[in-house]
Amino acid sequence: MSGTTARWASALRDAARAGVRVERGALTPLLALRGTCGVAAVIGFTLWLGSPTLAVSSAFGAFASGIATFQRSYRPRAVLALAAAAGLSVSAFLGYVLAGHPWAFTAMLLLWAFGAGMAWAAGPVPGVVSAFTVAMMLVVVTLPSSVWNAALHAGIIAVGGVVQALLIAVFPIRRWATRREALADALAGVADYARRLREHPSAPFDPEPLMEARSAAAVTPRQARRRPRQLRGYRHLAERYRPVLASLADPVVGGVPDDGGAPRERVRALLSAAATVLDATARAVRRGERVRLPDEALAVLRVPADGPALPPVPARKAALRLIALTEETVEAAQEPVEVTSPGGRAHLRRPTGPGQVPVVLRTLRRELRASSPVFRHALRLAAVVSTGYLLGQALPTGHGYWIGLTVVMVLRPDFSATVERGAARLVGTVAGVALGGVVLALAHPGPYPAAALAVGSVFLLYALMRTGFMVISACTGAYVVFLLGIAGADWAQTVPERIVLTLLGGALALASYALFPAWETPRLRERLADWLTAAGGYAVAVLEGFGRPGDGTHRAVREALLDNRAALWEWDQATARAGAEPVRHRGLPRRRAGDAQAALTTVGRSAMLAEAHLPAARAPGDAGAAAFADALRDALGRADDAVRSGARPDWTPVREALVDWQRHAAHPDGVALRAAELVADALEELADAVAGPPADPHAGPAGRNPRA
CATH class of the missing domain: 1.20.58 (Methane Monooxygenase Hydroxylase; Chain G, domain 1)
Incomplete structure (x- = not known):
């Protein structure tokens, strides 16, 4: 037992350290400002026309829809916001209607959480968005209502997603940026491979950037007609560079030996020049500029009439192919970024919304087996979220739903991610809730100042989205405290309760993985x-x-x-x-x-x-x-x-x-x-x-x- 205990202690310690580490991420202030405006519009509108309670419950739609637009996805951001809003409004409606019937609500929560767990079969973005719909159902359980009021609340939540989608359509910011980043990373990855081959001819190749670029290249017919020309051809060039560079550098399979003298130096020069050309192309694609290729590199990548000879056969064949690829890159770089015509080249097709349904259904059918980690995660999530809800109902607090909320935000299909997120959520929530409580205690803001503080927390959350889950949890904790401050909630009760309930939720999530694991x-x-x-x-x-x-x-x-x-x-x-x-x-x-x-x-x-x-x-x-x-x-x-x-x-x-x-x-x-x-x-x-x-x-x- 001592060996098992030591392994668990070591795994928990390492995962917890990884979870609380703050990452250095790129800031996106304009994107954060746009998403924050959507949240502010919904909160301000409902606070003006409705009541503080309505503002608190309806703000979640715009908040979660905004988070959905920051996920790593190549779907249009407006579509992500609308899809998230649709799921949130449906889950909110069911939660409102069944909130007064605990056993019926528990059964619905069980089924909904299972479906949210199975959504991970379609990818991390559907999994994350589905988790928010479960959170929405848990949040509204404290507000039992009639069917009419439930429909009203669900409609306002859906409006939050519509507002986010409209802002994205009216104020497009870096529309193709995600795809540009993926393609530029692929080109830069091949350039780095060429530089490493120069010193280490057997250096390994990392295919992940090219895989990501292929995912980014899949577009719908409408996107294919509108995407910039730079996103149409460079990926194929990057793919063709890969085997040519490896073959040119390899000293065993038909290449130049390491001690090949002048021919080997020529190979190194060709590899260095190719890396320079690829880096210049990657930089231009990332910034949306015309490609500027340095003359020094192009001079090396030419068949010389007088000067250094090409490597001997068969390395010469690889060198000639590398020179030909460079010439294609030069030709492609002559044209600026432009909108393509409807009759453009063939492209990797991404299914539209209706076309994605059969694909997702086939994926779900493949995962409906006892050995599937996704299926086991769905069962685990359904059981633990329901248990957390019932435990919260039994506790003498007014915020027992926070246990299930923690579980659904922490629990993931694999062990390390669950522990990392659990540690990050604990530290981040304690910091955010405590900070929010101190501000409320010192300032005693009214509904509108509290709403402004909540909106400020949302802006920080969106702006710091890429710095890690701990920072996200801190901003979310402060947002919730300020949001409840709109309705006049007692901060002295809110802060300690949420810290304790967060601990209970994290412990439940970890215990569930120990009792029903899906070990790799x-x-x-x-x-x-x-x-x-x-x-x-x-x-x-x-x-x-x-x-x-x-x-x-x-x-x-x-x-x-x-x-x-x-x-x-x-x-x-x-x-x-x-x-x-x-x-x-x-x-x-x-x-x-x-x-x-x-x-x-x-x-x-x-x-x-x-x-x-x-x-x-x-x-x-x-x-x-x-x-x-x-x-x-x-x-x-x-x-x-x-x-x-x-x-x-x-x-x-x-x-x-x-x-x-x-x-x-x-x-x-x-x-x-x-x-x-x-x-x-x-x-x-x-x-x-x-x-x-x-x-x-x-x-x-x-x-x-x-x-x-």
């Missing part, structure tokens, strides 16, 4: 098997491109690459969560997980190096590459089952196909054959990692991996 550690083998299938599929697609060149080669390679990136991202997230969990490993200790990760990283990197040398569609095929790709494809299914069960994968057919290829190869030093040799060696290392000798039973789960 036991699922590491499943994640590794998924990554093995995806990385092996990427290698198969590339090598089949050498064995059977055709018009569909690049499309097949592209799809396999995206699958590999998705599986790598899942593995990365899984190891990060497992590293923070207070449980022992279940068959995949930290050392073995690290070795398996290194092996699959080599598989993906080898395929990437070969991808830069794919032959043309009409080129003759390589029978050895085709046979190796077929053998690897057949072995992957059996290897997937072996990894999941803890057995040793059998790569004998793959090794035999490689030996036969080596024996009959027309070009023994060819890029494809060398890449296949690296893939085969890496797969043997993977087999040793997943079925090696017993490891230290006290070793923890796999930690966060460096991305490949």
